Amino acid sequence: MKMRRIIPIVLVIVGILCVFGAMAVYALERGNNQDRVEWNVTLVGAGGEQKTLSYDEIKAMPSYEGWGGFFSTAGVVSGPFKVKGVPLESLCEQVGGVNPSQAVLVYAVDGYSMVFDYDQISGKFDTYDPQTMKPTPHGELKLILMYREDGKPLSHDDGKPLRIATVGTDKLLIEGHFWVKWINKIEVININEAKASGTITVAS
Amino acid sequence: MKAKLEYLLTLIVAVTAIFSLTACIPQGQKGTELRVINADSLMVPFQELAKAFETEHPGVDVQIEGHGSIQVIRQVTELGAEADVLAVADCSLIPMMMYDVQIPGTSENYADWYMIFATNHLVIAYTSQSKYADQIDNTNWYKILSMPDVKVGISDPRLDSSGYRALMTCELAGLYYGNDSIFQNVMGSFSPPITVSEGNGTYTIKVPEIIKPLKAAVQGSAIALIATVQSGDIDYAFMYQSIAEQHGLRFIQLPPEIDLSSDAYKELTAGLSVKIEFQRFASVTPVFECQPISYGITIPKNAPHPELAVDFIKFILSDTGQKIFQDCRQPLVIPPSADEPSRLPSALRLLVE
Numbered sequence: 001m002k003m004r005r006i007i008p009i010v011l012v013i014v015g016i017l018c019v020f021g022a023m024a025v026y027a028l029e030r031g032n033n034q035d036r037v038e039w040n041v042t043l044v045g046a047g048g049e050q051k052t053l054s055y056d057e058i059k060a061m062p063s064y065e066g067w068g069g070f071f072s073t074a075g076v077v078s079g080p081f082k083v084k085g086v087p088l089e090s091l092c093e094q095v096g097g098v099n100p101s102q103a104v105l106v107y108a109v110d111g112y113s114m115v116f117d118y119d120q121i122s123g124k125f126d127t128y129d130p131q132t133m134k135p136t137p138h139g140e141l142k143l144i145l146m147y148r149e150d151g152k153p154l155s156h157d158d159g160k161p162l163r164i165a166t167v168g169t170d171k172l173l174i175e176g177h178f179w180v181k182w183i184n185k186i187e188v189i190n191i192n193e194a195k196a197s198g199t200i201t202v203a204s
Numbered sequence: 205m206k207a208k209l210e211y212l213l214t215l216i217v218a219v220t221a222i223f224s225l226t227a228c229i230p231q232g233q234k235g236t237e238l239r240v241i242n243a244d245s246l247m248v249p250f251q252e253l254a255k256a257f258e259t260e261h262p263g264v265d266v267q268i269e270g271h272g273s274i275q276v277i278r279q280v281t282e283l284g285a286e287a288d289v290l291a292v293a294d295c296s297l298i299p300m301m302m303y304d305v306q307i308p309g310t311s312e313n314y315a316d317w318y319m320i321f322a323t324n325h326l327v328i329a330y331t332s333q334s335k336y337a338d339q340i341d342n343t344n345w346y347k348i349l350s351m352p353d354v355k356v357g358i359s360d361p362r363l364d365s366s367g368y369r370a371l372m373t374c375e376l377a378g379l380y381y382g383n384d385s386i387f388q389n390v391m392g393s394f395s396p397p398i399t400v401s402e403g404n405g406t407y408t409i410k411v412p413e414i415i416k417p418l419k420a421a422v423q424g425s426a427i428a429l430i431a432t433v434q435s436g437d438i439d440y441a442f443m444y445q446s447i448a449e450q451h452g453l454r455f456i457q458l459p460p461e462i463d464l465s466s467d468a469y470k471e472l473t474a475g476l477s478v479k480i481e482f483q484r485f486a487s488v489t490p491v492f493e494c495q496p497i498s499y500g501i502t503i504p505k506n507a508p509h510p511e512l513a514v515d516f517i518k519f520i521l522s523d524t525g526q527k528i529f530q531d532c533r534q535p536l537v538i539p540p541s542a543d544e545p546s547r548l549p550s551a552l553r554l555l556v557e
Contacts, residue, residue: 115482
């Protein structure tokens with residue numbers, strides 16, 4: 001008789017613990033998805049100008065929204081997504097701008113970096129159809145520092161809080177290595193004029 | 205009545221508990237997960253291997269993940285992934301990036317051995333629609349690729365091992381055929397230029413941080429290169445033979461002295477390297493020495509399932525594994541070799557030459 005009374009009580013306690021556990025997991029998930037981020041991006045101009053913008057300051061800048069997606073080197077397709085962020089050109093303008101004799105280096109917090117030449121900053125990329133994976137011409141395309149994907153802030157795996165993306169009017173893909181995650185520094189560099197003659201020299 | 209209420213309450217609580225517990229269990233969990241991170245060029249055979257290994261090991265879920273080879277290792281050493289097996293397209297990356305890097309919170313480094321288990325050949329892939337497809341062969345390929353109306357593609361040497369190996373092959377072709385202009389004629393000009401310098405029989409190809417080809421097409425990965433060959437946007441592309449075969453492309457086999465499948469290139473030069481003037485990874489010095497294409501495999505010392513990882517590597521080299529690799533046109537090295545045989549797990553030591 002005693003056991004008959006104890007079992008339901010134990011089950012009630014276990015049940016309450018599980019409910020609280022599940023609520024805690026939910027609350028943690030929800031907390032992770034909040035769009036409140038402590039993050040700075042350092043901008044460095046070709047002439048040495050330097051400026052640091054917080055995540056909130058970047059979000060307050062005029063934004064660009066469009067479609068963007070990519071495929072990995074293993075052929076895995078991500079997107080196209082509805083992507084929102086600030087054009088890289090606008091960020092470069094904060095430290096003197098970028099011109100055709102310059103390039104932009106972007107750095108991630110994990111030590112990864114990528115360089116974009118002026119044509120790429122202006123949106124010249126090879127684009128691919130997500131269904132056929134065939135090279136496909138594109139309309140307007142912009143290189144941006146993205147902070148929202150399909151209306152939500154980025155998750156850690158997607159590059160939270162700021163990631164490089166190409167976005168435009170068409171639902172197309174580019175190669176994934178350009179979509180650099182976890183950006184914390186953007187630097188405008190001069191391409192060495194002496195190197196720009198366009199020849200190959202073979203010394204023997 | 206009171207008893208019925210008690211039982212009803214118990215039932216409600218039990219159902220709630222089951223649902224709550226279910227919510228806490230990660231989705232998709234099934235048995236032991238063996239995580240394998242491999243070079244992109246191994247994706248096709250490794251996906252087949254994973255299926256066959258799971259069949260022979262019920263309860264094991266093999267997770268295959270492909271990246272560029274440097275990124276394969278960085279997943280573990282810099283991004284904190286816990287992997288059981290790492291396989292890369294350039295075995296020299298394993299000692300370079302793992303032997304002197306300590307696992308946080310321990311006194312151990314990430315690895316201290318690797319096995320060379322597979323190789324490849326660099327070939328020129330094309331389709332029946334490529335210009336002069338009915339004329340090209342393994343004696344005139346560099347003349348066809350030099351024609352002004354022929355579009356040649358390579359992977360980006362700053363990003364992909366087959367890209368810097370394509371530059372090496374072009375330079376070796378100049379030495380092999382005794383024609384200094386092959387590199388320039390095939391690849392065309394770049395702005396800023398890719399330069400080749402020589403000193404004491406050693407050649408250094410210097411790749412600038414910005415690559416803007418005036419003739420060739422440069423793609424970031426083999427996947428993009430395949431798409432552009434198949435679409436006809438480019439006529440010919442340097443790539444690994446296994447990839448060309450897996451995607452049904454025609455290809456020209458190059459002489460062994462220049463296809464990097466062996467050390468036969470040493471007959472042509474004392475040394476050859478590609479130096480990239482763009483440091484894509486803070487932790488990697490971007491200088492790549494000419495070496496035969498040797499795929500390396502290791503088990504990180506913090507692997508969650510080291511014994512199962514040993515079984516997986518043994519499976520690659522088993523009759524079943526060899527057949528899978530053969531069917532996928534990916535050449536294996538049988539028997540495999542190791543840089544430090546004494547450090548191999550005992551079950552693998554028996555397999556190396």
